Amino acid sequence: MKITIDEDKCVGAGQCVLAAAEVFDQRDEDGVVVLLDSAPPQELLADVEDAAARCPALAIEVEK
Amino acid sequence: MDHIVVVGASAAGLTAADTLRREGFTGTLTMVGDELRPPYDRPPLSKQVLAGEWEPHKATLRQESDVQRLRLQMVLGHRATEVDPAARAITLDGRERIGYDGLIVATGLRPRHLPFGHDLAGVHVLRTLDDTLTLRAELLGGPRVVVIGAGFLGSEIAATARGLGLDVTLVDVETTPLARQIGSDVGELVARTHRDHGVDVRMRRHVTGMTGQNGRVAAVVLDDGSRLAADVVVVAIGSVPATDWLTDSGIPLGDGVLCDPTCKAAPGVYAAGDVANWPHPLVGGRIRLEQRTNATLQAVTAAKNLLSDPDGALPYAPMPFGWTDQYDTKIQIHGWCPPDAHVEVVDGDVRSRTFVALYRTGGRVVGALGWNSPRALLRYRGHIAQHPGA
Ligand SMILES: Cc1cc2nc3c(=O)[nH]c(=O)nc-3n(C[C@H](O)[C@H](O)[C@H](O)COP(=O)(O)OP(=O)(O)OC[C@H]3O[C@@H](n4cnc5c(N)ncnc54)[C@H](O)[C@@H]3O)c2cc1C
Ligand code: SF4
Numbered sequence: 001m002k003i004t005i006d007e008d009k010c011v012g013a014g015q016c017v018l019a020a021a022e023v024f025d026q027r028d029e030d031g032v033v034v035l036l037d038s039a040p041p042q043e044l045l046a047d048v049e050d051a052a053a054r055c056p057a058l059a060i061e062v063e064k
Numbered sequence: 065m066d067h068i069v070v071v072g073a074s075a076a077g078l079t080a081a082d083t084l085r086r087e088g089f090t091g092t093l094t095m096v097g098d099e100l101r102p103p104y105d106r107p108p109l110s111k112q113v114l115a116g117e118w119e120p121h122k123a124t125l126r127q128e129s130d131v132q133r134l135r136l137q138m139v140l141g142h143r144a145t146e147v148d149p150a151a152r153a154i155t156l157d158g159r160e161r162i163g164y165d166g167l168i169v170a171t172g173l174r175p176r177h178l179p180f181g182h183d184l185a186g187v188h189v190l191r192t193l194d195d196t197l198t199l200r201a202e203l204l205g206g207p208r209v210v211v212i213g214a215g216f217l218g219s220e221i222a223a224t225a226r227g228l229g230l231d232v233t234l235v236d237v238e239t240t241p242l243a244r245q246i247g248s249d250v251g252e253l254v255a256r257t258h259r260d261h262g263v264d265v266r267m268r269r270h271v272t273g274m275t276g277q278n279g280r281v282a283a284v285v286l287d288d289g290s291r292l293a294a295d296v297v298v299v300a301i302g303s304v305p306a307t308d309w310l311t312d313s314g315i316p317l318g319d320g321v322l323c324d325p326t327c328k329a330a331p332g333v334y335a336a337g338d339v340a341n342w343p344h345p346l347v348g349g350r351i352r353l354e355q356r357t358n359a360t361l362q363a364v365t366a367a368k369n370l371l372s373d374p375d376g377a378l379p380y381a382p383m384p385f386g387w388t389d390q391y392d393t394k395i396q397i398h399g400w401c402p403p404d405a406h407v408e409v410v411d412g413d414v415r416s417r418t419f420v421a422l423y424r425t426g427g428r429v430v431g432a433l434g435w436n437s438p439r440a441l442l443r444y445r446g447h448i449a450q451h452p453g454a
Contacts (some may be wrong), residue, residue, distance in 0.1 A: 011389070
């Protein structure tokens with residue numbers, strides 16, 4: 001699994017952190033997403049897909 | 065189920081389509097939208113797109129290839145004008161009938177208008193991308209702008225117009241901007257932020273009329289007799305659910321489509337997004353949310369429930385989340401921030417314009433608001449009790 005992020009689109013909603021805290025965090029200043037692991041283990045796939053689906057800015061792309 | 069029709073080609077509609085495919089629906093999937101443009105996202109409209117920071121296509125929700133992957137029959141530029149739930153069919157443009165086994169209603173809202181003024185050139189509402197591009201073109205001429213309504217949308221438009229260097233006045237009947245959405249304690253801070261940026265903020269004022277010259281708006285008249293000279297007026301006084309096409313259907317309507325706790329409105333009919341009104345099991349009453357995250361989450365639930373109907377349908381009980389960006393201020397809200405709540409700052413401080421405030425009613429926390437504090441705010445989400453007492 002490979003994750004890419006469009007920082008420019010991110011609105012700092014933190015929905016991704018709620019869905020998969022192992023993979024996503026936020027910058028303190030503006031809340032823009034920080035990718036903790038761009039190639040997380042496969043067992044996190046469901047959580048990561050959930051994060052991508054919840055993101056109101058569609059800023060997260062997941063390649064299986 | 066062989067054929068599912070989704071009416072409304074925006075955030076909620078697309079997510080519903082996505083979810084149906086992800087959940088293994090292999091039948092025919094038709095999406096009807098009355099706008100001609102491929103589905104796009106609305107939050108950037110009053111912000112990046114109106115400001116000219118984003119090319120319009122950047123707000124597009126799905127690329128052509130994604131739509132193809134969904135095997136979606138897109139019927140754009142056509143209105144659903146009727147639905148016959150007994151026969152399981154919708155009518156397009158008053159002519160063509162399309163049968164369905166399952167229907168998802170995701171038609172969102174239409175802007176409310178004032179009883180006067182809208183016949184004058186220069187008077188705008190903003191809901192669609194086309195509205196935004198029309199308004200943007202006018203803002204480039206350096207006009208004097210009056211924004212009527214200081215809710216989320218009006219406040220954002222005022223901030224964006226001011227960011228373009230324009231002369232901006234913001235008018236509302238409430239005591240502060242966002243008074244109904246976040247209360248007047250924090251609303252006062254929003255007013256101060258606008259004033260600090262040079263916006264003329266007129267609160268507690270009714271707009272009683274508009275005057276025009278040669279068919280174009282010239283001034284906005286207030287109840288205290290003052291006249292605000294204006295070249296462009298934006299009316300942002302709220303929106304109403306787009307349920308006109310459902311009027312004679314027998315589908316229960318009120319403030320939106322009245323659903324059950326699983327987002328079901330009639331046999332085989334579900335609703336999601338801004339148009340859906342449902343009893344929130346943890347609130348103890350009906351709610352309707354005009355928030356971008358709700359459009360997504362509710363569409364996921366509605367689509368899943370349509371497929372698992374009638375046995376496996378699950379109640380939809382989200383913790384609401386919304387945000388607004390004005391100037392360099394990002395306000396985010398989890399839960400509810402009712403105007404009568406007791407507000408307490410629990411993190412950061414108001415003076416440095418970085419804080420988290422908790423909203424309490426009847427002694428329990430019902431909402432958390434972050435002002436430029438996205439990361440800190442998440443830590444307080446768990447404090448919110450699941451019964452806002454509505
Ligand atoms: C300018 C703006 C800025 C916003 N900013 C924020 C923000 O910062 N944060 C936030 O949380 N939320 C924000 N929102 C709210 C958010 O965009 C909405 O909650 C979201 O768009 C709702 O999606 P929806 O799919 O339910 O409805 P909509 O996006 O309204 O889509 C409904 C679609 O259905 C179509 N339609 C209606 N009737 C018919 C019919 N009879 N036949 C066919 N098609 C029809 C409409 O033309 C429309 O394209 C903003 C909204 C606007 C307008
Ligand atoms: S959910 Fe999306 S918008 Fe929100 S922080 Fe994560 S990437 Fe950014």
